[in-house]
Amino acid sequence: MIAPIAVRPLICSESPPLHQRLTALINQHFSKPILCDRLQDLPQQFALPHPRPWPVIAWTDINPEQVVGIELKVFLAILKGAIETEMPIRDYTQTSRQYLEQLHPAMAKFVGGEVSAQGQLLSPGLWEREERRHTPALTKIYTQLAGVEIAPTPYSAKPYLPSIDPQTDLLRHGLHRVATEYGAACLYIWLMAHSTDPLQAVLAELVKDEVNHMTKFLGFGIWFFPDFSSRQAIAILLKPSQHPSQLLRTLRRMTTVLNWSSWSMSNKLSFAFTCCSVLHRLWGWRQSLTPECLENMLGPVPPASI
Numbered sequence: 001m002i003a004p005i006a007v008r009p010l011i012c013s014e015s016p017p018l019h020q021r022l023t024a025l026i027n028q029h030f031s032k033p034i035l036c037d038r039l040q041d042l043p044q045q046f047a048l049p050h051p052r053p054w055p056v057i058a059w060t061d062i063n064p065e066q067v068v069g070i071e072l073k074v075f076l077a078i079l080k081g082a083i084e085t086e087m088p089i090r091d092y093t094q095t096s097r098q099y100l101e102q103l104h105p106a107m108a109k110f111v112g113g114e115v116s117a118q119g120q121l122l123s124p125g126l127w128e129r130e131e132r133r134h135t136p137a138l139t140k141i142y143t144q145l146a147g148v149e150i151a152p153t154p155y156s157a158k159p160y161l162p163s164i165d166p167q168t169d170l171l172r173h174g175l176h177r178v179a180t181e182y183g184a185a186c187l188y189i190w191l192m193a194h195s196t197d198p199l200q201a202v203l204a205e206l207v208k209d210e211v212n213h214m215t216k217f218l219g220f221g222i223w224f225f226p227d228f229s230s231r232q233a234i235a236i237l238l239k240p241s242q243h244p245s246q247l248l249r250t251l252r253r254m255t256t257v258l259n260w261s262s263w264s265m266s267n268k269l270s271f272a273f274t275c276c277s278v279l280h281r282l283w284g285w286r287q288s289l290t291p292e293c294l295e296n297m298l299g300p301v302p303p304a305s306i
Contacts, residue, residue: 018069018270021193023277029189029207030281032288038212039219040297046106049126052212054133054205058198062144066199072145074262075194079142081257082187084152086134091157093128094121098160099173104302107220130209137202145199155257171228174221181214182278183254190274222286223294226301 016024067075097112113125124132142150163169188206195203221228255261260268295301 018193019273022190022270022274025189025192025207026274026277026281029185029211030278030285032285034211035215035282035285036288036297038215041212042110042216042220043298045110045126045216049110049129051126051129052208055201057137057202057205059140059144059202061198062141062202064145066196067145068194068196070194070264070267071262074259074264074267075191076142076146077259077262078187078191079138079145080150080152081254081259082184083135083138083142083150084155084257085184085254086131086138087152087154088157089128089131089135090121090124091159093125093131095157095160096127096173096177097125098162099166099170102166103170104220104224110216127213131213134206134209137206141199141202155253171221171225174217178214178217178221181210181217182282183275185210185214186271186275186278187258189278190271193270193274218282218286219289219294220298222289223298223301226291226294 064072093112097108097115100108100111109125111125111127113128114122116122139150139152161169185207188203188210192200192203192207263271
């Protein structure tokens with residue numbers, strides 16, 4: 001039996017300001033030791049994959065009074081958009097596996113699992129096994145806060161579209177995968193700052209998963225493409241000649257599904273602060289990932305990737 005958790009009031013006079021809560025959460029979840037630990041964990045997951053366990057959550061104790069500093073209807077709209085984005089996890093993992101399987105079979109298995117010669121999925125990858133917890137968790141939160149079941153419309157994931165250059169394909173796909181994980185991590189940690197008690201506890205588990213996966217994907221990419229620069233990354237993400245306005249279309253879609261137009265100006269500014277603060281932390285960590293450091297963590301770079 002889980003002991004009930006005391007519910008804090010919607011506005012708590014002793015609570016620190018939002019930017020202080022955000023900074024504390026970012027310090028907690030995006031510290032260099034945590035990011036390094038999550039990347040160092042990758043070879044272990046290649047050898048013996050095992051999902052990170054979640055603690056017991058007091059689901060029935062989640063209630064609307066645990067939403068702080070944002071209108072409940074806006075919070076619910078964001079949850080709905082997150083649910084719809086998280087739902088096609090199988091499509092995401094299989095697309096990523098296809099881009100990876102020629103160049104790094106171990107990473108392909110990590111994200112997409114094992115597949116038969118006929119293309120039938122035999123067992124899901126660790127990434128899917130961890131990420132597929134998110135839709136049920138977000139759905140439970142929505143039901144507890146809204147008092148009704150949700151009827152989401154799943155997002156249609158982009159299919160595998162190979163060219164004659166698998167390395168560039170993987171590079172482009174990997175950049176968008178990292179950007180997606182980064183956006184999810186920023187969103188969930190921002191929602192954490194607007195929540196308390198068991199509601200915040202659930203969101204913390206989502207943050208840990210997204211930080212874990214984002215760190216592994218980003219670190220793997222830096223290791224696998226050692227001569228690739230941040231300037232080249234931005235150019236690929238924005239270059240219209242290859243995938244017309246793909247990044248801009250993604251951003252527009254996200255602002256739609258997260259109901260951005262209903263956010264208050266303070267909500268928008270605090271989310272921008274969150275994204276910039278997290279990016280600053282990632283940039284500092286990325287600068288510490290020297291070739292020697294990455295080789296110690298992940299081993300020698302495969303010759304085909306140099």
